[in-house]
Amino acid sequence: MAGxxxxxxxxxxxxxxxxxxxxxxxxxxxxxxxxxxxxxxAPAPSSVAPDKGILPLPAGLLQAKEFFNRKQAVxxxxxxxxxxxxxxISGAVSLPLGQFDAKLAEFMIKVPxxxxxxxxxxxxxxxxxxxxxQKLIGKGYQRVFIYExxxxxxxxxxxxxxxxxx
Amino acid sequence: xxxxxxxxxxxxxxxxxxLVFLYAGVMKIIDPVAFAGSVAAYKILPYGLNYLVxxxxxxxETICGLLLIVxxxxxASACIVLCMNLVFMVALASTIVxxxxxxxxxxxxxxxxxxxxxxxxxxxxxxxxxxxLLSRKDKLxxxxxxxx
Numbered sequence: 001m002a003g004x005x006x007x008x009x010x011x012x013x014x015x016x017x018x019x020x021x022x023x024x025x026x027x028x029x030x031x032x033x034x035x036x037x038x039x040x041x042a043p044a045p046s047s048v049a050p051d052k053g054i055l056p057l058p059a060g061l062l063q064a065k066e067f068f069n070r071k072q073a074v075x076x077x078x079x080x081x082x083x084x085x086x087x088x089i090s091g092a093v094s095l096p097l098g099q100f101d102a103k104l105a106e107f108m109i110k111v112p113x114x115x116x117x118x119x120x121x122x123x124x125x126x127x128x129x130x131x132x133x134q135k136l137i138g139k140g141y142q143r144v145f146i147y148e149x150x151x152x153x154x155x156x157x158x159x160x161x162x163x164x165x166x
Numbered sequence: 167x168x169x170x171x172x173x174x175x176x177x178x179x180x181x182x183x184x185l186v187f188l189y190a191g192v193m194k195i196i197d198p199v200a201f202a203g204s205v206a207a208y209k210i211l212p213y214g215l216n217y218l219v220x221x222x223x224x225x226x227e228t229i230c231g232l233l234l235i236v237x238x239x240x241x242a243s244a245c246i247v248l249c250m251n252l253v254f255m256v257a258l259a260s261t262i263v264x265x266x267x268x269x270x271x272x273x274x275x276x277x278x279x280x281x282x283x284x285x286x287x288x289x290x291x292x293x294x295x296x297x298x299l300l301s302r303k304d305k306l307x308x309x310x311x312x313x314x
Contacts, residue, residue: 011242019229023222027198034217060209124265148209 056119056133059145061153064118067145068159073116075147078132087163089120089154097121097128100135108139116143123150176302177237183295184234187247191228193273198224208257209266226250234299241300248296251289258282258289 024031067073068089075092077084084094095107111117117136121129133144147154155161194201202220205211211219227250230243258270261282270285280288 008242008245011239012246015229015233015239015242015246016226019225020222022229023225026195026225027217027221030198031217031221034214057203058207058209062212063206066212 056130056137056144056146059118059147061147061149061157063145064120064147064149064154065159067116067118073118073145074111076111076117076119076132076136077151078119078121078126078128079151083122085164087155087161088151090160090162092120092162095132097132097135100132104139111141113140113142115141116145117141118145118147120147120150120154123152124148126150176299179295180234180237180240180299183244183247183292183299184231186231186292187227188231188235190273191224191226191231194220194224195228204270207266208261209264210257210260223250244296244299248293248300251293251296255286255289255293258286 064075068075075089077088077092077094078097079088079094080096080098081094084092084096088094093107093111095103117133119129119133119136121127121132129146129148129150133146137144151161198217198220201224202217205219206216226246230246230250233239233243234247254270254272259282266282270280270282272280272285272288
C-alpha cells in the first residue's frame with residue numbers, strides 16, 4: 001500500500017515537473033517580460049463581450065501595493081477634483097472621468113505612454129475607473145490596471161494617503 | 167447489451183475526461199496572456215504569479231488529458247485532475263462569497279461568460295469521474311504488471 005502510494009506520488013511529481021519545464025520554456029518570453037515589468041495589460045475576458053474593445057487588467061490590493069512600493073506605477077484618480085483634494089493615494093494624479101477631454105493634454109505631458117498606470121476611484125461599486133482606464137488605453141497607454149478596491153480599501157489598510165482629510 | 171456498456175464504461179469515462187482536459191489545456195496554451203487575465207480576475211494571486219500559473223497550469227491539464235486518453239499513468243493523472251478540480255471549485259466558490267462577477271476562464275478565453283456557480287456544477291462530474299478512475303482496480307492476466 002505504502003509502495004503504491006509512493007509510486008503514485010512520484011508519478012504525479014514527474015507529470016507536474018514536466019508541465020513546469022514545458023510551460024516555462026514555452027512561455028519564457030512572456031515570463032521574462034513580466035519579470036522585467038514590460039508585460040502589457042492583457043484584456044480581462046470576464047468583463048465585457050469581445051466587440052467592446054481591449055479592457056484594462058483588474059488588480060487587487062497586493063498588486064497595487066507592490067507597484068506602489070517599487071514606484072513602478074502612476075496611480076490615477078478618476079474621482080472629482082473636490083473629492084481628490086479631500087484625500088487620495090499618496091502621489092496619485094487626478095484625472096476625473098468627467099474632465100477627461102479637458103485634462104488629457106496636461107496628463108499626457110506629465111505621464112509618458114510607456115508608464116504603468118493604476119486607475120482607481122471609490123471602490124468596487126464605482127465603475128469610473130474602468131471607463132477611465134479604457135479611455136487611457138484608447139489614447140495609447142498600454143499598461144493600464146484597474147485597482148478595483150479603490151481609495152476606501154487603500155485607506156482602510158492604513159496605506160499612504162494625502163489630502164485635506166487623509 | 168447492458169453488460170457490454172458496463173465493460174466499456176471505464177474507458178469511456180477515462181477518454182471523455184481526458185478530452186475535456188486536453189481541450190481546456192490547449193485553449194489556454196493558445197493565449198496565455200488572456201488566461202493570465204482570467205486568473206488575475208480571481209484576485210487571489212499577486213501580479214507575477216498570475217502569469218506563472220497561466221504558463222504552467224495549461225500544460226498540467228494538457229499532459230494529464232493526453233495520459234488519460236492513451237491509458238498511461240491513469241491514476242496519477244486522475245489524482246492531479248481531481249486536485250485541480252477541487253482547487254478550482256474552492257476558488258470559484260470564493261468569488262461567489264466575495265461578490266466577484268467574473269468568467270471562470272475554464273475553457274475558451276474571451277468567449278461567453280460562464281458564471282462561477284455554473285462552473286462549480288460543471289466540475290462535479292469531473293470530480294466524480296476522477297474519483298471513479300482512482301478507485302478502479304484493473305484486472306489483468308496473470309504475470310502482467312498493472313498500469314497505473
